[in-house]
Amino acid sequence: MISLLAQISNGDDLYVAQNIFWWFFAIVTVIAAVKVVTTDNIVHAALHLVIVLAGVAVQFVFLGSEFAAATQVLVYIGAIVVLLLFGIMLTRGSLGDDGLVDTERRGLGALVALLLFGLMAFSLVDGFEDVLLPEDSRNLVEVTTPIDTDIDDDEFIRQTRGSDTAAIGDAIFESYIVPFEAVSVLLLAALIGAVVIARKE
Amino acid sequence: MSLSSLLLFAADAGPALPGYTFAGPWILRNVWLLPLIPALSFLAILFFGKRLPFKGAEIGIASVLSILALAIVANIAWFDHRDNYESEKAEDAAGLLLSDEYATVAIDGEPDSLLLSADAGEGGEAAHGSTAVRNEATWFQSGGQEFKVGTLVDGQAVMMLFVVTFISTLVHVFSTEYVAGDRRYTHYFAFLSLFTASMLLLVVSASTIQFITAWELVGVCSFALIGHWWEEKPNSDAALKAFLTNRVGDIGLLVGMIILFFSAGQTFDIVKINTMALAGEIPQRNLTIAALCLMAAVMSKSGQFILHTWLPDAMAGPTPVSALIHAATMVVAGVYMIARLYGVFFVGFSIEGSPVNPMALIGMFTLIFAGLLAFVQDDIKKVLAYSTVSQLGYMVMALGVGAWTAGMFHLFTHAFFKAGLFLGAGSVAHSVHSFDMKKDMGGMRKFMPTTYKTFIICTLALVGIFPFAGFWSKDEILVGTGGWGLFGGTGGNGNYTLMLIGGIFGAALTGAYMTRVIYLTFFGEFRHVAHHDDHAVDHGHADDAHDAHANHDPHEHGPAITIPLILLAGFATLIGLVNLPPGFITGNLESWQERFFHFYEPSAAAYFPAIAHGTPSYTLAIFASVVGLLGVGLAYFYYFVLVDRKSKAMGESLTELPNGPTSKFGILKAGHTLLVEKYYLDHLYTDVIAGGTKGPLAKAVYWFNQNVLDATVDGVGRTSVIAGKAVYEHIDQTVIDGAVNLSGVVSSETGAGLRKTQNGKIQQYAAYLFAGATLLAGVLIFVI
Amino acid sequence: MLLNQFLLLAAVLFCLGVYGVITRKNGVMVLMSIEMILNAVNINLVAFGAFNGTPIGSVFALFVIAVAAAEVGIGLAIVLLIYRNKKSIDFSEVDLLKG
Amino acid sequence: MISTLSSVLLSTVLAVEIPYWGQTSFRVLGGLVAILLPAGGLVYVYLFKMMSFMQSRLGPMEAGPYGSMQLLAEVGKFLQKEDIVPAKADRVVFLGAPFIVLLSTFLLLLVVPFGPDAWFVDLDTGVYFAMAVSSVSVIGILMAGWGSSSKYSLLGGIRAAGQLVAYELPMILAVVGVVIQAGTLNMNEIVFAQANGEIFGIGVIGNPYILTQFVGFAVFLIAIQAELTQPPFDMPVAESELVAGYMTEYSGLRFLLFFIGEFATAGVFSAIAAVLFLGGWYVPFLAPEHNLYNVLGPLVLMAKIFGVAGLIFWFRFTYPRFREDQLQRLAWKFLIPIALVNIVITGVLKVVF
Structure with a gap:
């Protein structure tokens, strides 16, 4: 709220529609996140987690990283949550509330979380008070059609938005090829490890 | 592609630094073929070997023969390049083959001072380039740092290419009979190929990271081959021991290389590291620490005292593998690394002008203590193993005293006669199904005349008897220690008197223990008793494969075993002549003397220190030979006279006197026990260091x-x-x-x-x- | 838009995740809370990437997502193992490490 | 499609400035049309008519002339049924599930281009986005299976989820070949790449990727068949084993939603297949930049959709059901390796040529 007010009072460029939608999605995300950690029904928690993950994907879109957003949906919602739901359904048969899903440490948890948030919020507000994100730098890019066609009159030029996908691809496969390979090895190891751990004798 | 085109100077200009060029004969720019071919052969044998008529051996032999041919071509091309580099440059300057840009760089980049400084020590050697030929490509880049792979070919590299491929070829041929019928015959050849490939990759490495990769690959292959018969606990234990001991040194290697990486301005480039070290651009302190760390790696890989313990145990592997490990591949990797990064060691240990340094000291200790250990071994391969450790001590000592050429020359000659000894031992053991000289050998000269003769020749070479190969290289090492005034020598990089004494003493030891081996193996009476069951497994053969041998006398083998022996004996006889000292026999014929030095030492390169060379002295040569012969004579007296007489008197073939000096005198007995227990080093590691804290x-x-x-x-x-x-x-x-x-x-x-x-x-x-x-x-x- | 909008939202998610990790008994729920923590970190990565105008933030967010997938796989396998041994995925019963 | 078309018409022909909300409502309208028209058409043409002829069923021929009103009759029937919620059901989850499935379909449609300028969203990550949102439907199905509080539903839900997750991989991998060849993820760019492409130097019909990516096309078709949980991949809803799988407890409007979802998804997947492999809205002999495509494109694409859907439904009506283990084996041991090999070969050829 402080930030929005600051933005308004500063009279900076206000993207009204964007901001309204941002607040809408942020509030939905936070409410769902609260439900994830408070609800007594484990399936509901997982479904709320879907909302949180989708909300984070929306944040990625706001930040102009479509590729990360799509990956978020593909991997988190399409795979991880499904895996979690599988885990739930395979280990618990009952429907409805699961009774005691929380420990007696609610107070401690709340205290730690609040302390942490207070500290983070203070340092963030202190550090990046009114820093604005740069405007979407992906301006329109002119793309001539790949191969010349029969049209003689004026060369057809379509406009498309510049892409972060290509930039991400370049970054991964040029500068960060070693982490990339490491991640692939990690995934393989995790695959084998999961099979070994979960396999019946 | 015809030979001439292989040798042709080709234009592939790139920016050149002093000391190397990106242009050169085709074969020298493309030596990556050498590691590649056996690597492919490894895969081919693994995938298709079992289905082929000779179970994959043919692929291995074909690949190793082809790389031997390539290595010979590379050597010839290198000789040409070495001698005609000046004219090549002239052609460049004329713009016949190269772009102008390269020509200027090549000429500007090699200031005359560098050439002159290298020439100062040896008086009158023509100012040849001996410029290394280089080829590189970017492997990958990460976080702004480019990781390059490449080949760096200079004298020492082509020399090693020849040694590795030659020994490997003979080992391949020898193995076809030696491991015939083995249950993992195909895998054996696959790993021989990979072993060769790894070592060749190590030899041509242009960057330290590539060097480390190859180094580890060599370690893996040795692990696989030492543990080839892993069904028996001692064998797999030996493989593990070799691997773990090497890990200790590898930490040193990694740390040392990382220090060098950061000290030399974040580069893996071997040439650049050397150049900077020599130009004083890296602090002396960093170089010393890095050299000490690398020394740890050398100690483990090249079996230097006190990390040598894995080497004798590694005899658990098949004998041809031992020959390959000891002659050409694994253990010389450490020596090769010193030679490769000689600038770092030279400056780091302040080799020039000092009387002692850690490397020379370690080498000297190793050569004496390992030589002593060789006296108490009953296993013929273990004697040879300790002999290798001792000879490696010579090489490290030579490099430590600044006698680079002598060290590498000893590596070169040693490869041939030690391979010959190992293969000879393998041949004997193949007949008697045992390695135990005292129990199962004796009198073998009657049964195996070819093996006997070649073994004797290789022994003569090892002991350093004139004019066999070992004489020349050992003498050169002694000379290199720094011209001890008494013998009239001059020059050298320092005043390493202690090393000279150690070296001469080591020669006596070598003579003595080799005489013992010869007596126990080839003289006396055949002591083999019919306990064949125990020994069939030593070979890892299926029992039935050798039933034919079980109940009759040992005999000579077929050509697959004898031809490599004869070839190696021939080389052991003659190869020393490639580095005749100036003036000896040849008079003033310069083209006949010091050929090895001429072609293989990167004397004029910017990445190589300007080392001084000692002048040979007849006195020293004669004195050292006499001391060596003294060792032979003492052992001869003990075995061939005393023991022989006693055994004739007792009517059985003895291996030592029943109450010899070691049982009479307390000190000798204690010494004997110390040696039998290998200076208690294994106890130190397992009991004291591991078990010490609890007990x-x-x-x-x-x-x-x-x-x-x-x-x-x-x-x-x-x-x-x-x-x-x-x-x-x-x-x-x-x-x-x-x-x-x-x-x-x-x-x-x-x-x-x-x-x-x-x-x-x-x-x-x-x-x-x-x-x-x-x-x-x-x-x-x-x-x- | 303000950079802080995103960072504060991420902080909220992070703290809620921490709360979940501390309070939840059920193993799967703990895993979910950890996912929320990772997501909060991802928002930060992408936000700073956008702030600096480089794709590197997204690149590392992708790496985090991939690692998270591996982590959930292993985590669920462990939870299944606990379930098989204890017939429950209640983390408060897995306390053999007590002093 | 309709939206852009209309806006073009309105702004150029009628010179009307359309406000933002107007454009948005046009988009929603266009989306509904683009979902419902193919869905209804497919149900009518293939399910009612083609299947009846193939299997000699007499059903859909009474309502209206030649049974032409059958579709409306069916919809009317479902609408008047009671919307029952089982007593023990997890109410919210149960009620929400069909909408999640339908949401996935709508999101899929977003990135399909109907003409050079006729699209809902021209996403830079088009294909990738489509693959991502197609996985959302799994959540809906698991919700339905869980929320019904019935063992048939739960089993059906888990089966469906396992199947969908397994076949998502070959589907994505099959698409990668096309992406490599086109060099872009943007669906419209893929159409342009096909329209302007050449095969062996012949560019008359462009280069529909079915010619080079026929392996990918086959894998893609099999995978979407499984994604649609229809025969021969219909274990999740196999009536002889699980009554109706995850749909067992649904009735009335919500059952209709699942039903529409299934056929609409078939239509959208056909559209994606048509765009990726058959050249999308492009027809040969008419340059892809021609303005006519904004009107002609949707029709062309619709024709291609019906063509691909015809194949899909042909398989549906003629093949018997797989067993669960056969289904998984087909995905993991056959389709995925083939798709991977296809990727490798495509990559190599892309670099070579």
């Missing part, structure tokens, strides 16, 4: 506690009792006791409280973790 150390501490600390405490106690009584009555009871009780209560209550936090619930720990992190971050933000 003896605890006892020692307990004793110390009881007798020293307690006594002190008691004494202090008694005196304080008197004082205490006084204090007790006045202060203690009231003030102190109260405080003590209070603190006791406090800590007990606190403990009881804190105990609850240790409840094993991970999430609670997580809560503490987050809370602690929050607090710390808070301190960081608000306070600091």
Whole structure:
């Protein structure tokens, strides 16, 4: 709220529609996140987690990283949550509330979380008070059609938005090829490890 | 592609630094073929080997023959390049073959001062380039750092290419008969190929990271081959021991290479590291530490004292593999690394102008102590193994005293006669199904004349008898220690008198233990008794494969075994002549003398230190030979005269005198036991270092506690009792006791409280973790 | 838009995740809370990437997502193992480490 | 499609400035049309008519002339049924599930281009986005299976989820070949790449990727068949084993939603297949930049959709059901390796040529 007010009072460029939608999605995300950690029904928690993950994907879109957003949906919602739901359904048969899903440490948890948030919020507000994100730098890019066609009159030029996908691809496969390979090895190891751990004798 | 086009100078210009060029004969720019071919052969044998008529051996032999041919071509091309580099440059300058840009760089980049400084020591050698040929490509880049792979070909590289491929070829051929019928025949050849490929990759490496990769690959292959018959516990233990001991050194390698990487301005480039080290652009301190770390790697890989213990155990592998490991591949990797990064070692250890340095010292100790150990081994391969350790000591010592050429020349000659010895030992063992000289050999000269003759020749070479190969290289090492005035020598890089004495003493030792081996193996009477069952497994052969041998005398083998032996014996005889000292026999014929030095030492390169070369001296050569012969003579007297006479008297083939000197004199007996126990090094590692903390150390501490600390405490106690009584009555009871009780209560209550936090619930720990992190971050933000 | 909008939202998610990790008994729920923590970190990565105008933030967010997938796989396998041994996925019963 | 078309018409022909909300409502309208028209058409043409002829069923021929009103009759029937929620059901989850499935379909449609300028969203990550949102439907199905509080539903839900997750991989991998060849993820760019492409130097019909990516096309078709949980991949809803799988407890409007979802998804997947492999809205002999495509494109694409859907439904009506283990084996041991090999070969050829 402080930030929005600051933005308004500063009279900076206000993207009204964007901001309204941002607040809408942020509030939905936070409410769902609260439900994830408070609800007594484990399936509901997982479904709320879907909302949180989708909300984070929306944040990625706001930040102009479509590729990360799509990956978020593909991997988190399409795979991880499904895996979690599988885990739930395979280990618990009952429907409805699961009774005691929380420990007696609610107070401690709340205290730690609040302390942490207070500290983070203070340092963030202190550090990046009114820093604005740069405007979407992906301006329109002119793309001539790949191969010349029969049209003689004026060369057809379509406009498309510049892409972060290509930039991400370049970054991964040029500068960060070693982490990339490491991640692939990690995934393989995790695959084998999961099979070994979960396999019946 | 015809030979001439292989040798042709080709234009592939790139920016060149002093000391190397990106242009050169085709074969020298494309030596990556050499490691590639056996690597492909490895895969081919693994995938298709079992289905082929010769179970994959044919692929291995074909690949190794082809790379031998390539290596020979590379050597010829290198000779041409070495001698005609000046004219090549002239052609470049004329713009016949190269772009102008390259020509200028090549000429500007090689200032005359560099050439001259290298020439100063050896007086009159023509100012040839001996410029290394290089080829490289970017492997990958990460975080702004480019990782390059490439080949760096200079004299030492082409020399090693020839040695590795030649020995490997003979080992391949030898193996076809030696491991015939083995249950993992195909895998054996696959790993031989990979072993060769790894070593070749190591040889041509242009960057340290590539070097480390190849180094580790060599280690893996040796692990696989030493443990080839892993069904028996000792074999797999030996493989593990070799691997783990090498890991110890590899830490040194990694640390050293990382130090060099950062010291030389973040580069893996071997040439650049050397150049910077020599130009004084890297602090001396860094170089010394890096050289010490690398020395650890050399000690483990090249079996230097005290990390040599894996090498004799590694005899568990098949004998041809031992030959390959000891002659050409694994153990010389360490020596090769010193030679490759010689600038680092030269500056780091201040080799020039000093009387002693760690490398020379380690080498000298190794050569003497390993030589002593060779006396008490019954296993013929173990004697040879300790002999290798000893000879490696020579090489390391030579490099340590700055006699680069001598060290590499010894590596070169040693490869041939040691391979010959190992293959000869393998040939004998193949006949008697055992490696035990005392139990199962004796009198073999009658059964195996070819093996006997070649073994004798290789022994002569090893002992350093004129004119066999070992004589020349060993003499050159002794010369290189720095011209001891007594023998009239001059030059050298320092005044390494101690090393000279050690080297001469080592020669005597070598002569003595080799005489012992010869007597025990080839003379006396055949001692083989019919306990064939124990030994069939030593080979890893299926029993039925050797039933034919079981009950009759040993005999000579087929050509697959004898031809390599004969070839190696021939080389052991003649190869020393490639580095005749100036003026010896050849008079003033310069083109006949010091060919090895001429072609293989990178004498004019910017990445190589300007080392000085000693002048050979007849006195020294004769003295060293006499000392060596003295060792031979003593052993001869003991075995061929005393033991022989005694055994004839007793009517059985003895292996030592029943009550010889070691059982008579206490000191000798103790020494003997020390040697049998290998200086207790294995005990040091397994019992003291590993078991020490729980057993003896605890006892020692307990004793110390009881007798020293307690006594002190008691004494202090008694005196304080008197004082205490006084204090007790006045202060203690009231003030102190109260405080003590209070603190006791406090800590007990606190403990009881804190105990609850240790409840094993991970999430609670997580809560503490987050809370602690929050607090710390808070301190960081608000306070600091 | 303000950079802080995103960072504060991420902070909220992070703290809720921490709360979940501390309070939840059920193993799967703990895993979900960890996912929320990772997502909060991802928002930060992408936000700073956008702030600096480089794709590197997204690149590392992708790496985090991939690692998270591996982590959930292993985590669920462990939870299944606990379930098989204890017939429950209640983390408060897994306390053999107590002092 | 309709939206852009209309806006073009309105702004150029009628010179009307359309406000933002107007454009948005046009988009929603266009989306509904683009979902419902193919869905209804497919149901009518293939399910009612083609299947009846193939299997000699007499059903859909009474309502209206030649049974032409059958579709409306069916919809009417479902609408008047009671919307029952089982007593023990997890109410919210149960009620929400069909909408999640339908949401996935709508999101899929977003990135399909109907003409050079006729699209809902021209996403830079088009294909990738489509693959991502197609996985959302799994959540809906698991919700339905869980929320019904019935063992048939739960089993059906888990089966469906396992199947969908397994076949998502070959589907994505099959698409990668096309992406490599086109060099872009943007669906419209893929159409342009096909329209302007050449095969062996012949560019008359462009280069529909079915010619080079026929392996990918086959894998893609099999995978979407499984994604649609229809025969021969219909274990999740196999009536002889699980009554109706995850749909067992649904009735009335919500059952209809699942039903529409299934056929609409078939239509959208066909559209994606048509765009990726058959050249999308492009027809040969008419340059892809021609303005006519904004009107002609949707029709062309619709024709291609019906063509691909015809194949899909042909398989549906003629093949018997797989067993669960056969289904998984087909995915993991056959389709995925083939798709991977296809990727490798495509990559190599892309670099070579």
